[in-house]
Amino acid sequence: MSARVSRRRTIMELPMESTDSKGKSPKKSPSRKSPSRKSPGRKSPAKKSPARKPPARKSPARKSPSRKKTVAKKLVEDTAPVMEDEVEEIEVITRTLRPRAHVAPSFPTVNLQFRDDTSSTSSRRLSGENENEDRKSLSREPTPALLMTRIAREVTPAKSFSREVSQARSSPSTSFTSPREFGGLIGVIMTIPLMPLAVLTAHIGLIHAWNEKKLADWLPWLWLQIDPVGVASYIAFCVAQLLLSALPIGRLVDGLPDKYGRWRYRCNGIIAVALTAISFGTAWAMKWNSLFVKLSSPSGFISLLIGAILWGLLISVCLIIKAINCPVSSLNPAAITRSKVYNFFIGRQLSPRMGGIFDFKFGLYRISIMTMISLNTLLLLGQISRGADIHSLSYPFLACVTLQYLYALDLLWFEDQFATTFTAMSEGGGYLFSMSSALYPFVPTLITRYLSQNRVEYPAYCLCGVAIIFFFGYIIYRGSNAQKNEFRKNPMNPSLAHLEVIPTTRGKKLLVTGWWGWLRHPNYLGDIIINWSWVLTCGFHSLLPFAAPLFTMLALMYRAHRDGTRCHQRYNAAWDRYCARVPYRVIPGVY
Incomplete structure (x- = not known):
């Protein structure tokens, strides 16, 4: 590195040491002094003591001062004279040069395609080629063109991290993935309203609304069926379950390692089931039978479904807002497209989290399972509140509720395996996941609702x-x-x-x-x-x-x-x- 700096200093000193046509040295500029006058203890190569012989040439990086001076004089004779302001500019630039290890690395290009790790290999190969070029350039005499090439390649203005992130996002040269899943942009636009409408249509069909009402009259009828109590009850239940998932009780389980380390999941699902069962038992003991009857009725269940749709939309909007200023490393590779609608649907952020408190995807997964248990419990208590005895209920209804209980409890017992699922590893936190987790409890309960309204007997x-x-x-x-x-x-x-x-x-x-x-x-x-x-x-x-x-x-x-x-x-x-x-x-x- 010292040899490299000395050659740059030799080039800057050449215009001041060049001789005119009469063989006399020109006058020094009064505004600038030679490096030899600044440090009296350090002599210039031209005034080196004759007693000290130059070392033998062992490597291209170390050359005798006489050789430098001869080649430098030839350089000055062959090239145009360097003006004083140019020398001053080169000297200022060379002062900013620093060892390569201290140069701030440029912001890495985001590899948005699913391919092998060739980008990192290419970058390492490119950096190795640049270092080889630097080593080769040390064996050659420095020319103004070579010096300016080094300056253009090595000297980069330092940028803050936020500026680099914004530039990487807004740069037109950044590669974007095209919307491919769900039929592209057109399919996503059709799927967004189709998801809630399909589940809503199935539940409305259970109360025979399609036979009694015309297609043009069912929307006003549906508006009259919505009960604010049911909508508010569902949203309050989801918020309570989200808070239960963040309580510092239960075992901590390490997830798979990612770019930020290992996320620790709080697995207290069974405790949440116990607390929810206590709340249902308390409401039953307080004679809130009318609430169970109201929410388990057709209009009450539709109100709960409307609340689930609103909850899914609310979470989707919150997640897309949270992903605006998220780091580039946490983006979902499948949702970095030019389409805002597609990114909103797939989920721009892969693992949305809030500090070290809770993971949004794990919380929504917990809410989905707890809602499935609570809806079946609500239908069961609604049947009992209407005067039906537990022994008078149909066996198919009790069997279906029991099997769904077993399935949901198994998911909560083994919820530590959530970290290795497709949802946790590959699904983005967007409309698709938020609405799916909100609507899923109403899919299996479509069966239990049918059995609660229609008595079916089997051996x-x-x-x-x-x-x-x-x-x-x-x-x-x-x-x-x-x-x-x-x-x-x-x-x-x-x-x-x-x-x-x-x-x-x-x-x-x-x-x-x-x-x-x-x-x-x-x-x-x-x-x-x-x-x-x-x-x-x-x-x-x-x-x-x-x-x-x-x-x-x-x-x-x-x-x-x-x-x-x-x-x-x-x-x-x-x-x-x-x-x-x-x-x-x-x-x-x-x-």
Whole structure:
């Protein structure tokens, strides 16, 4: 580094040491002094003591002063004379030069495409080439063009982090992904209103509104059915459950490592169930039977559904506002497009969190499960409040409520596995996730609402068959999820040593044996079987309850398609080999 600075100083001194045509040295500028006069203890190379011989030339980086002076004089003769202001400008610029390790790195380009880690390799290769060029340039004599090339490449104005983030977002050269999922922008525009309307239409169909009202009259009728008490009750319940998920009680579980370290999830779902059950028992003891009857009625249930839709919209808007000033590293790679509507739908931020208190996606996941339990409890207490005895209730209704209780309690018991799910790892915090979590509890409760309004009787052996189908799907669902969770958290677990894997260029491994060697998404198959077992309790008297498992099956099958597309873009050849080994996504022999 010292040799490099000395050569720059030699070039700046040349115009002051060059001789005129008569062989005399020109007069020094009074405004500037030579470096030798500034530090009397340090002599210029031209006045070096003859007693000290120049060292032998061992490397191109160290040359004798006489050689420097000779080549520098030849340089001055061959090039145009350098003016005093140019020398002053070069000297000022060279003062700002610093070692390469201290130069502030430029803001990294955001790699928005799902591909292998070639961008980091290219950047390392490029930096290595620049360093090699610097080493080669040390062996050559410094010329004005070479000096200015170094200045242009190395000297970059320092920018603050916020300015770099804004420039990376607004730069026209930044690569954006095109809206691909859900049919692109047109499909997203159609899906946004279709999601709540589909669930709302199914629940309105249970009260035969489509047969009694014309299509032009159902909107005013629906407005009259909305009860502010039901809407406010649902939103208050969601806020309470969100606060319960942030209470410092329960066990802390480490999630998967990300760019910010490991997020610790507060798993107190069972405690939340106990507190919710106490609140329902207190309301029952206080003789609030009229509230249960009102909320479990058709108009009350529609009001709760309207409150869920408003809650989903509110959370979606809050999350998109929160993502405005979020770091670039926390953005969702699938939602960095030029379309504001698409980014709002998919979710601009991958893992929206509020400080170290709670994770929004984990909180909404908890609310969805607790709402499913509470709605079934509300329907059960509503039936009892109307004068029905627990023994007079139909067995299919009790069986369906019990099976849904078991499913929800299992999700809360194993909620520590949420960190390894597709929702936590790949789903953005946007309208899609917020509205899905708000509407999902009303999909399986469509079946229990039908059974509460229509008495269905079946022999006991038929219900035993339904239970067998349920537990068959549960074994697939829980076994595959447990294997995936353990493999993602600790791939070196001795209990998984017998499993065959395919390595990827990203350092991860793909399971090709066990549950995940049978199907690419066996947990989705188990979930679909569970949902179809619930609807079998309704029989075949009406096709409307079958809309519930149909919604779930279509959503999971398309999620499998989305996950497969992303994995193919992320793992490339490794994913192709995995697909060759495991050809079916969800349903063996079909899809």
